[in-house]
Amino acid sequence: MLNGPIPDSVQFSGHETFPLRQLWLRKAYEAATHSYYSTNAKLAFAPENGIRLFGVGKNMVAAIRHWALACDVLEEQTGGKIGVGSVGRTLFGSRGLDPYLEKPASAWWVHWLLAGRGRRSTTWWWLFNRVTEQTFDTDAVTASLAQAAAQGGHRVSPVTLKRDVDVCVRCYVARRDGREADDAAEPLLADLGLLSEGPTGTFRFRRGPQASLPDGLFALALLEFWESKQRVDGSGQATLSFEAIAHEFGAPGRVFKLDENSVGDRLVNLENISEGQLRWSDSAGVRQVSRMFKEAPDALKQRLLRHAYGK
Template structure:
């Protein structure tokens, strides 16, 4: 993730790859197991290309490509110089002892959303959650500034129809198809981040997010920090709340919710981070180096507790 986001000189925009298919239930789990079962990263690429891929995933050829696209964008798979690999997130959710193989827990959905929207890899998603300052919108309200940005940055071959199709697919991922059975297939609709207002207009739902666990917030604060300013020992409230790719932006949080979470940082981070309000200066202080091991343990414990409550 680059702090400059879409205006980085080496940024390459992406408005395609999903074949217009929104993310659906079951896809990420299938992608994880297909790649995990492959003998090598090089062979893993072919599970989405070989003649058996249609039977393997139980969908058409174009949809196979969409499964790979979403699994990579959501942080379940990652591309390497050798091919395709599974990630720690994919293993935590879908492995033999996975904590949420059917994506039934809010924490899992928030993590997937973070990977989709906090990084500029998906241009439309990143722009909508990090750059758009309005409330309600129709698609053209998003398409027009993206086309203007493409022209300003000299992005080649960015057509209006391509951007519009990309945005349609994104909206269907978060709110489903209006008035269709597809709504129940939209994994991220449960987060309520984008809400339909009428046939054409939608709105971003900014405010307190009661289903967002503090463990997810902690992980995302640390990831944002690592990419925004890893050498700094402090982070201002403004950056955590309003910086591009920050938890405040990506999760559409209001200030009260952010402050409530920051006040609990020290306890939930095992003392790694602390919140300070001194002489009107609000900031997060890093007291110890980031520990991915601790963060991932806390995330796993969150999901395990949620699963045990359901089982009870």
Template sequence: MRDVLTDSDLRLQFAGHETFPLRLLWLKKAFDAVAYHGADRRTFQEQSAIAQFGVGKNMALAMRHWAIATGMLAEEDGSLVPTHLAWLLLDNRAGLDPFLEDPSTLWLVHAALAGTPEQSTTFFFAFNTLNQAVFDRGGLVEAIHDLAKMRGARATAETVKRDVEVFLRSYAPRSGDAGEDAAEPLLAELALISESRLSGQFEFVRGPKPNLQDGVFALVLKRFWARWHPDAPTLSAEQASYGAGSPGRVFKLDEDSVMARLAKIGDVTSGAIIWTDTAGLRQVSMTRKLDTIDDNALITSSYPYRRAA
């Protein structure tokens, strides 16, 4: 498959977070401000942001960045609006997980960052393009800076270095951080990246991910299929496991775990996608168009306790 970062006109982004990783309550604060108090993009830029959000101006800008990058807020005609996903998850009365306590919410947030190159290029590159399981900070910076130069992106080596540091701290926070930086990043709980304190190297943690619900897996498979293979009636098991943007890559699932989830995909999608494993042919097929699969139903099915209540 073509390299989606080099062989396309995708916009690359390596800044906007003001060097702050995504923190636990930032998405909820940003959503509440826009949904219930009429905040707009200027609100996050003004000195009043300190009183509005309880953080400094730069952190408020980071909150806005992460809310947009994770698909909770969108910019429309110069204004900020909550997305349907944000209402579904974060609404005070009917939201599935207003305070981001359920692992499914963390997986959805992670999938938005690791699966969307335009908003968080470093996240996408690391999870989908970097092939080695063990890597170091310097090597990742060099690889991404080479990409930026090849694409003619306006990103200095220092900009990329800061972006890589934010990426790493989003999943493997530094033990010596103090103050606001000591607050555990939202995505650290997923344990997707581990750091060796002795060697300074990082490692992706591959495996079955027991707290990843099948509905979230199916949603990412659908998005991967619709975006990168829109005309293909089938996807091979290899594509679902190793393709850039695939659930296997985004969630760092081992191949056996991907196969086990694909075997259940018909039940999860009400038969819209079915699994075939016969005569050495392992693939998923569409029985009807992908846009007939209800994203809301996939997400809601991933909150079984909330749904039962």
């Protein structure tokens, strides 16, 4: 297991130990667009309102709010307000791509938001980027994460970290005891098959082609990784190597647990789905993607999302 830098901004709590459930992001969006709360969705999650609105306890209300913010379904705004985020509008708006989260692309997108961007989900980022063993146990992950947090100057209790790691893996692997048998309580990310459970406390990554991952979502993640890499490096490079795409921390190959052959297969399709704006080349031992924008990057991202959803 690799020890190394952790993101500058970290968060290890907020979910109240509840994994992200199937219907929660939709419910958060509906609450934020309710006529009573549309000017400030933060009010919908006040305990006296949220308990009535969602029909759950106050801790679960807080968890719904947390997950919606972590996935950019909701966003924090000036003046301490909360409003609908860009992902919320794209998925659930008047021309939403998947209003009821029925398509595999949505679960893969949420996974990328948590483990690729990792803005309120440090443990998700750590697990899918820094844990390199095929099989791992949660205690070892907690220990490595605690060491990295300490090295980064972040004070966090071991109990908080252990709970966060447990919630993270339970987002991908449903409980064996059947306590979450209700479809609505099933973790949203369980169907991705990225983790399987072994003996007590151990889990295994499932690497491979990830057949349900749409090419458009892979390409979107590639663009976002490229942008993030440029912000860190301060470079404006127009090419990105195969090795970076497949293996670097935060890269789609690593976050989606794709093997090298599967990454290569995805890259071959880039030129077609991006209408020539992303091009894969493999010649003279140089394997790389080149970028030639014909439209604004955000417009290309929307194009790739529509492709991912078959629009």
